[in-house]
Amino acid sequence: MSPSTPRTSKRRIKKVGLPAGSLVYTGEQTPGKTEVTLIDYDEQTFEERQIQAVEQCIPYREKPTATWINVDRVSDPALIGHLGECFGLHRLVAEDILNVVQRPKVEDYGDYL
Secondary structure (H helix, E strand, C coil), X not given: CCCCCCCCCHHHHCCCCCCCCCCCCCCCCCCXXXXXXXXXXXXXXXXXXXXXXXXXXXXXXXXXXXXXXXXXXCCCHHHHHHHHHHHCCCHHHHHHHHCCCCCCCCCCCCCCC
């Protein structure tokens, strides 16, 4: 490769030409199923459960507790999109979740991180 040849990443090529907010997983596919765990807590209570369907999260939207949704093997764009819709996440947040080649970050959106 000569110094003037641009370097490209196979991972980023997946998104070339797509509009912002397109849900595309940018990492390598890993074996195994995506697993979702819901953790809900406050000063007095703690609950942790495996989630089989995104709809199981809906009752936690309006609770005054803190709710953490942990996704292992975050390679399913449809699942991440559905979770985003369920919790009212901005489409660009869902896109960032699936973009595993960028550095981890935290953004404060006022009513969610």
